[in-house]
Amino acid sequence: MNSTSYTISYVNHKIILLTIALSALIISGLTACQKTPTNTSTSGLATIVCDASFENIMNQEIDVFEYTTKGKANIIPYYASEKACVDSLLDLKTKTIVISRDLTQKEKDYLESQKKHPRSNMIAVDAIALIVNNDNPIEILSISEIRDILTGKITKWSDIEPTKLGDIQVVFDDEGSSTVKYMRDSIMKGEPFGQNVFAQQSSREVFDQVQMRKGAIGIIGVSWISADMRTRDMSRDERIKSLQEQDTTVADFDPAVKVLKVRRDDQLRAYKPYQAYIYDGTYPLFRSMYMITTGVNGSLSHGFYSFVTGTIGQKIIQRTGILPARVQPRMVYLE
Known part of the structure; x- marks a missing residue:
């Protein structure tokens, strides 16, 4: 990095x-x-x-x-x-x-x-989400593809599937964050980051970079991209009252970016970081x-x-x- x-x-x-x-x-x-x-x-x-x-x-x-x-x-x-x-x-x-x-x-x-x-x-239990620009045609990444992107073995989006996007820019929140540590220890198995990996100063900056740059992929905690539409525009009083309700369902992710599906190398099906998939362990990036x-x-x-x-x-x-x-x-x- x-x-x-x-x-x-x-x-x-x-x-x-x-x-x-x-x-x-x-x-x-x-x-x-x-x-x-x-x-x-x-x-x-x-x-x-x-x-x-x-x-x-x-x-x-x-x-x-x-x-x-x-x-x-x-x-x-x-x-x-x-x-x-x-x-x-x-x-x-x-x-x-x-x-x-x-x-x-x-x-x-x-x-x-x-x-x-x-x-x-x-x-x-927090999930780590992979987010890309909405103009990026990629929908799914495997664990091995993620590892190769982080270590610099894969540097272009066309190395994954046909596209004119060009170079991949990986964006993390901070050099010393637990997100960086998790990806280094659990996914990269101690290998060094490639030259295409950059650290920002906050998760908000990661989100903004992905919105602005079509070739960027952001590594971010899932809470930063979850969109609970029922509470987003509530006053504080209304939000407090809503916490007394039994329904605590989170609907979907923020539409301003695309959330990629991730699959394990030995599985065909890929998953997004929804709570149910975090709960049963089918979404593989969690801490x-x-x-x-x-x-x-x-x-x-x-x-x-x-x-x-x-x-x-x-x-x-x-x-x-x-x-x-x-x-x-x-x-x-x-x-």
């Missing part, structure tokens, strides 16, 4: 950790100035550091949670690489993180040695999503953790198009 993007990612990592540390000091100072404790499970200030791939999901969780506390709680999110998330937790700069894996035993032991008792919960906290019972950090892992928090996750850990999917539209 482009070396410039690596440098930018490293600098951003340091800036994010410094910013989180500064915020922690400010929050501590504000708490110390209070005559009576105000940090409860539904009030006060708390930070969370979340893998940038999950920004769209966590913003919605925070929005609804703060609303339910009537403005008494303020969750301050930071979106960073997975490494920055874990470092901020181990350095005691935040009490809550969201990443694509559980803590290792070594990381848990270190926190215990600091008298911090981490709790972790798998809150969702877990973990929420980890060292917040004690009664703290705002623990209160938010309980909210996200609870019924309403899980319904919010389902509305984003990924698979919640505790709500079974029900589909009304499938190809």
Whole structure:
């Protein structure tokens, strides 16, 4: 991957950790100035550091949670690489993180040695979607074709099927994201990225690049391209009320881009990343999503953790198009 993007990612990592540390000091100072404790499970200030791939999901969780506390709680999110998330937790700069894996035993032991008792919960299974421009005639890619595109063995769309599109440009969200790590570890088997792979600064930029460039293919979390038409134009009050409904079906994907079907090399049928196909494992590109906290019972950090892992928090996750850990999917539209 482009070396410039690596440098930018490293600098951003340091800036994010410094910013989180500064915020922690400010929050501590504000708490110390209070005559009576105000940090409860539904009030006060708390930070969370979340893998940038999950920004769209966590913003919605925070929005609804703060609303339910009537403005008494303020969750301050930071979106960073997975490494920055874990470092901020181990350095005691935040009490809550969201990443694509559980803590290792070594990381848990270190926190215990600091008298911090981490709790972790798998809150969702996220799919990684492959998106292309709507003018791209390609509909399906196999796992081996994806691997060859990422490693630079396939560099032109015509190497897959007849087309005049030309060169393939692969676009990721960020050099240090869990999306990059997943594709490197699970699909590429440790091989290096080709010269046709580029990192942006956000998932939104990946989406925009694919819209603008006919030869681009974006690697992106499925929540960024899910289109829940029923809630898109709702007010916050209406959105909160809709979460009380039993129907939590996600209809389809954003029509501004094309979502490719993916098939395993030993199978003929290909699938799009719908929740039902994530649930039964037929869609092959998926990863877990973990929420980890060292917040004690009664703290705002623990209160938010309980909210996200609870019924309403899980319904919010389902509305984003990924698979919640505790709500079974029900589909009304499938190809």
